Amino acid sequence: MSCRDDASDALLRLVLAGGATSARRRLLERHGTPAAALAAGTGAWRAAGLDEAQIGALLTPPPGPLIAGRDWLTGSERHHLLGWDSPDYPPLLRESPNPPLALFVDGDPALLWRPSVAIVGSRIPSAGGCDNAAAFARALTRVGIVVVSGMATGIDAAAHESALEQTDGTTLAVLGTGADQAYPRRHGRLRDRIAAGGAVVSEHPPGTGAHPSHFPRRNRIIAGLSLATLVIEAAERSGALITARQAADCGRDVFAVPGSIHNPLARGCHRLIREGAGLVERAGEVLDALAPQLAGCARILRDRLDEPEQSPPTPPVENPLAGPRDYQKLWNALGHDPTSMDRLTERTGLTTAALSSMLLAMELDGRVSVEHGRYCRKG
The missing domain is CATH 3.40.50.450 (Rossmann fold)
Incomplete structure (x- = not known):
C-alpha cells in the first residue's frame, strides 16, 4: 500500500468513527495527520473529546464500510478524499461553521x-x-x-x-x-x-x-x-x-x-x-x-492557472501582463472595442474554458471589463 493509500486509509477510519465532527477535527489539528491521530491512542482521543462510541469505532472499524471506502478510493483516478488536514481542503468551507471532517469527491x-x-x-x-x-x-x-x-x-x-x-x-x-x-x-x-x-x-x-x-x-x-x-x-x-x-x-x-x-x-x-x-x-x-x-479569489485563481503570484501593479504598456504566453496572446487579441468570446476563441486558438478562467482573473485584477458577454481592455 502506498503512502497516499496509508494516509487515505487512516482518514477513512476517522470518518467512519462518526459522531461529533468537532472532536475529530480537534484530534487532527493536535496531531497533524490522520496516521498520527490514530497512533496517538485512546488517551489522546479522549482528551480531544471523542466519546466511547467513537473510540470503539477507531479501535474496531466497521469492516463493510471500510472495505467499500477503500474499494471506491482505489477504483478510479477521479475519486478523492480531502481531509481537514489537507492543504487542498476548500478554504471557504474551512471558514464556515461546523465544516465536515472530510469530503469524498468524484470529479475534479x-x-x-x-x-x-x-x-x-x-x-x-x-x-x-x-x-x-x-x-x-x-x-x-x-x-x-x-x-x-x-x-x-x-x-x-x-x-x-x-x-x-x-x-x-x-x-x-x-x-x-x-x-x-x-x-x-x-x-x-x-x-x-x-x-x-x-x-x-x-x-x-x-x-x-x-x-x-x-x-x-x-x-x-x-x-x-x-x-x-x-x-x-x-x-x-x-x-x-x-x-x-x-x-x-x-x-x-x-x-x-x-x-x-x-x-x-x-x-x-x-x-x-x-x-x-x-x-x-x-x-x-x-x-x-x-x-x-x-477580488479576494484572484490570487487563488492565479495560482490554479499557474500565473505568476506577483504581477506588477502598473504593467508597462509594451508588456502589460508580463506573464505566460497564453495571457499575452489573449491580451493581444483584446482591443478597446468589446469583443465576443467566439471572436476571442478564433483569434487566440484557446478553448472557451481557458479563456473564461483567464478573463475572470484579468477582470478581477482590473485589466479587463465585460458587458453583455463582450470583453475589452479596461482603461
Whole structure:
C-alpha cells in the first residue's frame, strides 16, 4: 500500500468513527495527520473529546464500510478524499461553521477552490422557475463561476443541467448520500455527467443511502462552499431557506428572485428579501454585488492557472501582463472595442474554458471589463 493509500486509509477510519465532527477535527489539528491521530491512542482521543462510541469505532472499524471506502478510493483516478488536514481542503468551507471532517469527491477537486454560487429552490417549481434557474446558471458559468447545488429535482436539476449544457460549463453537486449514489435514483445519469465534467461531493462514505437528517447537513456544505446563495422559487417552508440561513451564518451573501404575490412558491423568496436578502433579476446583479469577494479569489485563481503570484501593479504598456504566453496572446487579441468570446476563441486558438478562467482573473485584477458577454481592455 502506498503512502497516499496509508494516509487515505487512516482518514477513512476517522470518518467512519462518526459522531461529533468537532472532536475529530480537534484530534487532527493536535496531531497533524490522520496516521498520527490514530497512533496517538485512546488517551489522546479522549482528551480531544471523542466519546466511547467513537473510540470503539477507531479501535474496531466497521469492516463493510471500510472495505467499500477503500474499494471506491482505489477504483478510479477521479475519486478523492480531502481531509481537514489537507492543504487542498476548500478554504471557504474551512471558514464556515461546523465544516465536515472530510469530503469524498468524484470529479475534479480543484473546482472546490473556484469562485462559486449556489443556486437552490423548490423541488416542484413552475416552468418559469426552471427557466430562471437555467438562465442564471448559464450566465454565471459563462464568466467562469462554478454553479453549486444539491442535485434534487426541480431548481437544483435545472441549474446543473444548464451549466452542463454550456461549452466547458462547470457545476458541483453536494449530496446527502454517498458520492457514488444518485438521489433521487432517476438522477443517476445526471450524477454521472456532473462527476465527469465537474465534481460530485459528499461528507458521507460511499454506499451511504438517503436519510432525512442528511439533507440539512448537506445544505450547510452547499452554503459553505459558495460565495453566495441564490434562491429561485421557494415555499415558506423549504429546504432552500435552510441553505439561505446557513449561508447567512457563514457571512455569505444571500440573493432571491422575486415572483408573483399569487405564487405560493414566491413566498419564501419574498420572506428572504424582507429579511435582507438581495433582490436580483439577472446574473449581472449577482456579480456586481460579489465584486469584493471575487477580488479576494484572484490570487487563488492565479495560482490554479499557474500565473505568476506577483504581477506588477502598473504593467508597462509594451508588456502589460508580463506573464505566460497564453495571457499575452489573449491580451493581444483584446482591443478597446468589446469583443465576443467566439471572436476571442478564433483569434487566440484557446478553448472557451481557458479563456473564461483567464478573463475572470484579468477582470478581477482590473485589466479587463465585460458587458453583455463582450470583453475589452479596461482603461
